[in-house]
Amino acid sequence: MRCAKKSAEDGQPTIVLDTANGKHWYPKNKGVGQTWLFRPASGPKTKLADFPFGGGLSLDGTRLTDAYGGCLMKDLTSGQVHVLYGGKQACNSSMSPDNTYRLMHLYLPHKYFGIRDEYDKELWRIDNPKGSAEWQNPRWSNHPGFCMATAKFGAEYKMVILRIETKETVVLNEYSGSWSVPFLWLLSAAPSGKSEASVAAGPIDHLKLELLAAYKQKFAQASCYSPIIAELDKNAEPEASLIIAEIETAGAMMLAKAMGSDDALESKALYTELAARFGGHPIGMQAAALLDSAAFKQELDAAEAFGELTELSKRLYAVKGAQPKFTDKAFLARNRAVLAQMIQLIAAIRQKHPECKAKSKAIAAGQNYALPDAASLAGNERLTVLATIEAVSKVPNAQQIAPYRDAITYLLYRVDKVLEGKYGDQRIVVVHWGMKNAKHTPAASWKPGEKQRLLLDLFDAHKELQEITAAQDADEPELAPYWALEIESHK
Numbered sequence: 001m002r003c004a005k006k007s008a009e010d011g012q013p014t015i016v017l018d019t020a021n022g023k024h025w026y027p028k029n030k031g032v033g034q035t036w037l038f039r040p041a042s043g044p045k046t047k048l049a050d051f052p053f054g055g056g057l058s059l060d061g062t063r064l065t066d067a068y069g070g071c072l073m074k075d076l077t078s079g080q081v082h083v084l085y086g087g088k089q090a091c092n093s094s095m096s097p098d099n100t101y102r103l104m105h106l107y108l109p110h111k112y113f114g115i116r117d118e119y120d121k122e123l124w125r126i127d128n129p130k131g132s133a134e135w136q137n138p139r140w141s142n143h144p145g146f147c148m149a150t151a152k153f154g155a156e157y158k159m160v161i162l163r164i165e166t167k168e169t170v171v172l173n174e175y176s177g178s179w180s181v182p183f184l185w186l187l188s189a190a191p192s193g194k195s196e197a198s199v200a201a202g203p204i205d206h207l208k209l210e211l212l213a214a215y216k217q218k219f220a221q222a223s224c225y226s227p228i229i230a231e232l233d234k235n236a237e238p239e240a241s242l243i244i245a246e247i248e249t250a251g252a253m254m255l256a257k258a259m260g261s262d263d264a265l266e267s268k269a270l271y272t273e274l275a276a277r278f279g280g281h282p283i284g285m286q287a288a289a290l291l292d293s294a295a296f297k298q299e300l301d302a303a304e305a306f307g308e309l310t311e312l313s314k315r316l317y318a319v320k321g322a323q324p325k326f327t328d329k330a331f332l333a334r335n336r337a338v339l340a341q342m343i344q345l346i347a348a349i350r351q352k353h354p355e356c357k358a359k360s361k362a363i364a365a366g367q368n369y370a371l372p373d374a375a376s377l378a379g380n381e382r383l384t385v386l387a388t389i390e391a392v393s394k395v396p397n398a399q400q401i402a403p404y405r406d407a408i409t410y411l412l413y414r415v416d417k418v419l420e421g422k423y424g425d426q427r428i429v430v431v432h433w434g435m436k437n438a439k440h441t442p443a444a445s446w447k448p449g450e451k452q453r454l455l456l457d458l459f460d461a462h463k464e465l466q467e468i469t470a471a472q473d474a475d476e477p478e479l480a481p482y483w484a485l486e487i488e489s490h491k
Contacts, residue, residue: 055093
């Protein structure tokens with residue numbers, strides 16, 4: 001059982017996740033467990049969902065969130081579950097403490113976390129602080145402008161306070177030891193006061209209305225504008241026509257923005273919102289038709305491939321004194337596996353999506369690194385060495401990385417002898433499993449001076465390992481890391 005408190009104007013409800021085995025992966029919104037609302041003052045529990053939503057409840061009690069096996073937001077008024085972030089794995093969800101229905105969550109591999117709305121539009125993201133290895137446990141404050149998280153510096157997780165609008169961060173270094181799941185409570189946003197967090201912004205708040213001023217709140221609270229537009233259409237007051245014109249103009253402008261955007265993922269979020277906000281209205285019907293069209297689905301496929309290319313480019317290491325180009329030998333040696341994957345992906349985008357907007361962006365990305373259109377460059381290699389451990393990383397415990405149960409660890413070795421393959425440096429970075437199924441592996445307790453025979457290949461060639469929590473204290477970034485396939489002790 002896990003609990004997470006959310007303040008609300010009607011008391012202090014607690015969201016209770018009743019799970020049988022601690023797991024709540026997302027297979028089409030079915031999982032082991034339920035979500036209940038419990039109010040200590042009155043006693044009874046109310047079941048909210050037959051799925052353990054762990055990210056909290058919106059201030060008005062209409063939205064539930066979760067991010068673990070999937071990234072989800074459930075509308076409790078309609079029962080609809082919005083699958084966000086393409087249904088990909090995310091974690092540490094946290095609901096905004098207002099009625100804007102914004103979900104904060106970590107991206108794998110925890111190098112950044114972000115905020116998205118219920119239409120899957122990413123609104124904000126932030127990289128981990130300089131000098132840190134990763135983020136953990138981002139949590140919104142009770143004030144919508146602030147949040148907290150932990151960042152790993154060396155072997156310890158330090159608390160970090162963030163101002164969302166400006167991305168200012170304060171690392172609380174004065175508190176020793178490792179910390180987990182911090183929460184920032186600001187008295188200025190407490191329910192007992194008049195917090196701005198409880199006031200929902202509306203699309204016609206700027207209009208000067210007299211007789212129909214109540215419609216400002218109606219639109220602010222509405223998930224679909226069409227019934228209100230139909231109601232206003234029957235009203236002979238001039239203000240009614242003014243409101244309709246304003247709402248439809250805003251919808252038309254959003255539609256034009258979606259159609260003109262070169263980012264299909266942004267267009268998808270806008271079309272999705274328009275289809276919901278203007279259901280049954282010509283604007284909504286056109287958005288829904290575009291969203292469901294074969295041409296746009298092609299654009300989405302291409303955009304997702306380009307997103308993968310962007311993520312690959314973030315893994316490139318800038319070698320000191322080298323140009324970030326394929327033609328630079330030092331840069332190529334350090335980043336060979338990633339560059340090979342980028343070349344293959346750009347070629348696939350050009351071939352499969354020749355008419356899509358992402359094609360030109362992919363070509364431009366390749367030109368930025370002077371990548372050839374095709375290459376015989378091998379994206380991986382095997383190497384066998386005799387080596388001695390020089391430095392180890394401290395593997396976190398299961399509680400520190402929960403809900404994850406696996407971790408990898410970086411070790412630095414002195415190369416005693418190369419048995420198979422080619423390797424020119426005197427030291428080598430090797431990555432091992434440090435934790436499996438919430439239990440430390442032998443690699444977590446190895447010490448400097450131990451000698452091993454290692455069968456290796458390039459770590460960057462293992463896409464499946466890039467999103468695993470990593471202990472990197474012993475990493476030497478300018479050395480290409482290798483993955484341990486087989487390990488034997490030797491004297």
